Amino acid sequence: xxxxxxxxxxxxxxxxxxxxxxxxxxxxxxxxxxxxxxxxxxxxxxxxxxxxxxxxxxxxxxxxxxxxxxxxxxxxxxxxxxxxxxxxxxxxxxxxxxxxxxxxxxxxxxxxxxxxxxxxxxxxxxxxxxxxxxxxxxxxxxxxxxxxxxxxxxxxxxxxxxxxxxxxxxxxxxxxxxxxxxxxxxxxxxxxxxxxxxxxxxxxxx
Amino acid sequence: xxxxxxxxxxxxxxxxxxxxxxxxxxxxxxxxxxxxxxxxxxxxxxxxxxxxxxxxxxxxxxxxxxxxxxxxxxxxxxxxxxxxxxxxxxxxxxxxxxxxxxxxxxxxxxxxxxxxxxxxxxxxxxxxxxxxxxxxxxxxxxxxxxxxxxxxxxxxxxxxxxxxxxxxxxxxxxxxxxxxxxxxxxxxxxxxxxxxxxxxxxxxxxxxxxxxxxxxxxxxxxxxxxxxxxxxxxxxxxxxxxxxxxxxxxxxxxxxxxxxxxxxxxxxxxxxxxxxxxxxxxxxxxxxxxxxxxxxxxxxxxxxxxxxxxxxxxxxxxxxxxxxxxxxxxxxxxxxxxxxxxxxxxxxxxxxxxxxxxxxxxxxxxxxxxxxxxxxxxxxxxxxxxxxxxxxxxxxxxxxxxxxxxxxxxxxxxxxxxxxxxxxxxxxxxxxxxxxxxxxxxxxxxxxxxxxxxxxxxxxxxxxxxxxxxxxxxxxxxxxxxxxxxxxxxxxxxxxxxxxxxxxxxxxxxxxxxxxxxxxxxxxxxxxxxxxxxxxxxxxxxxxxxxxxxxxxxxxxxxxxxxxxxxxxxxxxxxxxxxxxxxxxxxxxxxxxxxxxxxxxxxxxxxxxxxxxxxxxxxxxxxxxxxxxxxxxxxxxxxxxxxxxxxxxxxxxxxxxxxxx
Ligand code: HEM
Ligand SMILES: [Cu+2]
Numbered sequence: 001x002x003x004x005x006x007x008x009x010x011x012x013x014x015x016x017x018x019x020x021x022x023x024x025x026x027x028x029x030x031x032x033x034x035x036x037x038x039x040x041x042x043x044x045x046x047x048x049x050x051x052x053x054x055x056x057x058x059x060x061x062x063x064x065x066x067x068x069x070x071x072x073x074x075x076x077x078x079x080x081x082x083x084x085x086x087x088x089x090x091x092x093x094x095x096x097x098x099x100x101x102x103x104x105x106x107x108x109x110x111x112x113x114x115x116x117x118x119x120x121x122x123x124x125x126x127x128x129x130x131x132x133x134x135x136x137x138x139x140x141x142x143x144x145x146x147x148x149x150x151x152x153x154x155x156x157x158x159x160x161x162x163x164x165x166x167x168x169x170x171x172x173x174x175x176x177x178x179x180x181x182x183x184x185x186x187x188x189x190x191x192x193x194x195x196x197x198x199x200x201x202x203x204x205x206x
Numbered sequence: 207x208x209x210x211x212x213x214x215x216x217x218x219x220x221x222x223x224x225x226x227x228x229x230x231x232x233x234x235x236x237x238x239x240x241x242x243x244x245x246x247x248x249x250x251x252x253x254x255x256x257x258x259x260x261x262x263x264x265x266x267x268x269x270x271x272x273x274x275x276x277x278x279x280x281x282x283x284x285x286x287x288x289x290x291x292x293x294x295x296x297x298x299x300x301x302x303x304x305x306x307x308x309x310x311x312x313x314x315x316x317x318x319x320x321x322x323x324x325x326x327x328x329x330x331x332x333x334x335x336x337x338x339x340x341x342x343x344x345x346x347x348x349x350x351x352x353x354x355x356x357x358x359x360x361x362x363x364x365x366x367x368x369x370x371x372x373x374x375x376x377x378x379x380x381x382x383x384x385x386x387x388x389x390x391x392x393x394x395x396x397x398x399x400x401x402x403x404x405x406x407x408x409x410x411x412x413x414x415x416x417x418x419x420x421x422x423x424x425x426x427x428x429x430x431x432x433x434x435x436x437x438x439x440x441x442x443x444x445x446x447x448x449x450x451x452x453x454x455x456x457x458x459x460x461x462x463x464x465x466x467x468x469x470x471x472x473x474x475x476x477x478x479x480x481x482x483x484x485x486x487x488x489x490x491x492x493x494x495x496x497x498x499x500x501x502x503x504x505x506x507x508x509x510x511x512x513x514x515x516x517x518x519x520x521x522x523x524x525x526x527x528x529x530x531x532x533x534x535x536x537x538x539x540x541x542x543x544x545x546x547x548x549x550x551x552x553x554x555x556x557x558x559x560x561x562x563x564x565x566x567x568x569x570x571x572x573x574x575x576x577x578x579x580x581x582x583x584x585x586x587x588x589x590x591x592x593x594x595x596x597x598x599x600x601x602x603x604x605x606x607x608x609x610x611x612x613x614x615x616x617x618x619x620x621x622x623x624x625x626x627x628x629x630x631x632x633x634x635x636x637x638x639x640x641x642x643x644x645x646x647x648x649x650x651x652x653x654x655x656x657x658x659x660x661x662x663x664x665x666x667x668x669x670x671x672x673x674x675x676x677x678x679x680x681x682x683x684x685x686x687x688x689x690x691x692x693x694x695x696x697x698x699x700x701x702x703x704x705x706x707x708x709x710x711x712x713x714x715x716x717x718x719x720x721x722x723x724x725x726x727x728x729x730x731x732x733x734x735x736x737x738x739x740x741x742x743x744x745x746x747x748x749x750x751x752x753x754x755x756x757x758x759x760x761x762x763x764x765x766x767x768x769x770x771x772x773x774x775x776x777x778x779x780x781x782x783x784x785x786x787x788x789x790x791x792x793x794x795x796x797x798x799x800x801x802x803x804x805x806x807x808x809x810x811x812x813x814x815x816x817x818x819x820x821x822x823x824x825x826x827x828x829x830x831x832x833x834x835x836x837x838x839x840x841x842x843x844x845x846x847x848x849x850x851x852x853x854x855x856x857x858x859x860x861x862x863x864x865x866x867x
Contacts, residue, residue, distance in 0.1 A: 026343055030416045033446060037408060040450035044484065048469065055475030133466030136475030143461060161840050
């Protein structure tokens with residue numbers, strides 16, 4: 001950054017809020033709207049699943065496939081990770097960079113274990129012949145749960161990228177907004193998972 | 207070895223049809239010509255810096271509109287091919303399978319790759335100017351949206367010469383679009399072309415919603431905002447709720463075809479009817495997404511050229527919002543005949559008819575605005591006036607179609623074809639033309655030749671009625687849509703012949719418009735818009751020079767009233783605004799150019815192409831490229847800069863031909 005633009009930046013910071021909207025706040029707002037579109041996507045997949053869940057085509061159904069204990073463990077991990085993500089934001093608001101990065105790391109590790117368990121579950125099912133092409137029920141199952149898993153995976157990559165940025169830039173308005181946004185995303189995925197847990201697993205087994 | 211290559215090529219490239227060889231040759235020639243010209247005049251750097259990586263919303267808008275015109279040409283040629291085939295009974299100019307491809311690509315291109323980008327182009331150019339903003343909320347995302355649209359459109363168009371075109375209709379109903387009945391790659395081109403550009407559209411929806419909600423000039427309350435941004439807002443709300451459904455639905459169809467899933471197949475427990483529900487939950491709002499902004503444009507033009515405040519401003523706003531909500535509740539009128547039962551059909555018939563009420567309100571408001579106004583009929587106004595009768599007839603036939611029992615008769619007939627072309631051409635396309643003529647001077651700094659414009663208008667209109675009015679009758683006589691040919695004994699041919707002549711007249715009209723633009727560029731010096739306000743306009747975009755400087759407003763306007771610029775002109779205070787004094791200027795915060803969007807869209811294109819041909823060796827690097835682009839963007843903190851006061855001063859002085867103290 002050259003001196004003149006540095007000066008301009010300071011100038012800008014002193015008068016921010018008057019002449020143009022707060023960029024960081026606007027980006028967070030946009031992310032909320034993005035989340036609404038994601039709700040629509042998940043909503044479509046949920047609706048599909050509900051319509052097709054009895055169409056097992058003579059193949060295995062929910063009760064034959066799901067292991068509730070494993071799923072409860074996954075759910076517990078994801079809920080905890082949402083909590084640690086909240087702790088990360090708290091640390092950030094107190095200006096504690098190390099604690100922030102630390103809690104994000106814990107969150108990411110919990111998320112990674114969650115993904116590992118999911119991959120394991122899928123592999124197990126595929127091994128037993130319950131593949132995506134076996135029945136409409138299974139197509140809908142893999143798509144719904146897999147989309148959630150894909151979101152979590154993307155969140156993980158993003159979180160790691162953010163931890164690197166935090167360690168080099170520290171807590172600035174920009175990194176602050178990024179942390180806020182990813183924590184929104186993470187809590188959102190948690191909520192979606194609760195629906196998955198209820199609609200797919202609990203209602204499937206009972 | 208050579209034989210292997212030959213075998214591959216004969217499956218890869220579409221062969222056998224002289225039309226397609228012609229296209230191959232012309233694509234190669236045009237590409238070579240472009241590369242040669244750019245290299246010869248050493249314009250590559252200029253192209254990259256000024257256009258391809260630009261995040262200026264006005265330039266992005268111009269690129270959208272240029273692309274839309276190219277696509278209108280392609281879709282129009284498709285239309286003429288079909289009409290040529292249907293002109294005379296028993297013609298075998300197009301074979302049935304080719305005819306299927308032509309109506310499918312025509313529909314997809316016209317709606318998704320012509321109307322949508324045309325609309326987004328107008329959003330981009332005008333919305334920030336009308337709300338007194340310097341940019342959109344997310345400039346880089348905006349550029350990414352454009353390039354995703356472009357990548358998707360190119361991918362889709364490629365199917366014409368590589369692999370083969372889709373042929374399952376513009377909405378690709380299963381089971382016909384399933385692998386079992388449609389094993390080629392055409393349907394996969396359809397899925398990925400639309401998917402990639404659809405993500406771009408969704409992001410544009412988010413971008414403009416936030417822009418309008420958050421970036422209005424100081425003092426511009428929502429109820430002081432011009433109607434065009436209102437129409438954009440309602441259209442964006444519909445985009446945000448409907449495009450994710452499209453994304454999800456195409457993903458499911460893709461999984462059926464690619465991974466052997468059973469969402470919509472006839473076997474394995476799948477349910478094709480579910481696709482039809484889902485696709486129309488997007489498809490119906492989609493038609494309102496494209497027509498609402500046209501309503502906004504007409505509102506602006508009617509009040510400017512009648513020299514009057516728009517009649518019933520508030521009712522216009524509510525009408526648009528109601529339409530965008532209702533558009534989600536009517537989707538099932540597209541399959542009244544598919545056995546949903548009387549109760550369901552009644553609900554959807556009534557909700558469909560309800561939409562006629564707010565729409566009628568709008569038409570009356572436009573008429574009342576003109577009533578006792580001082581009307582001048584320049585081309586933008588001409589299109590607006592031409593739109594009204596066309597839209598009234600289209601709307602009435604729509605109400606006829608919404609009567610469920612009647613639909614059992616009209617369903618899938620030429621009556622339907624005539625109806626939706628009437629609302630889409632008469633409402634959407636006429637509206638965008640009106641907007642293009644209206645804002646052309648703001649975009650380029652010169653006005654277009656009115657004389658040629660009027661000829662084009664009359665050719666479009668006479669051609670339109672000649673083409674589509676006979677089709678209502680044909681529909682009642684029993685001619686169904688998507689038929690490739692019919693016999694002499696049906697008695698359909700005179701009307702079909704007239705219809706084809708009408709289509710040709712519209713083709714001529716399009717050529718006239720292209721000529722009008724070329725003519726305008728050639729003689730632009732004679733038609734310079736030196737005032738920045740050639741129509742004596744009412745809204746903020748007319749308060750700045752034409753074409754607008756890249757930061758739009760040297761000093762952000764302070765808005766007090768609806769039609770603020772007009773009111774300021776009435777009070778004579780606008781002159782002071784033109785005298786931008788140095789002390790009011792501050793350095794302007796602007797986004798830097800970015801190469802990320804075009805590179806990322808290129809990666810999507812490769813990934814999509816790989817998916818179409820099941821080439822994971824291409825898909826995986828493509829998707830990896832997408833991820834790398836995102837990460838690179840996340841790590842880039844150097845995205846903006848400040849325009850120094852001195853530069854603003856010089857730019858303003860040059861544009862306004864004054865010196866600034
Ligand atoms: C400008 C003159 C136009 C002519 C002469 C024309 C003509 C036609 C014809 C002949 C068909 C096929 C009917 C059939 O065999 O089923 C058709 C279908 C269609 N057109 Fe156009 N069209 C024009 C403009 C447009 C525009 C501007 C749009 C949209 C923005 C549009 C959207 C469609 C759609 C969605 C279909 C249905 C395709 C399908 O059946 O899957 N057309 N048009
Ligand atoms: Cu509809």
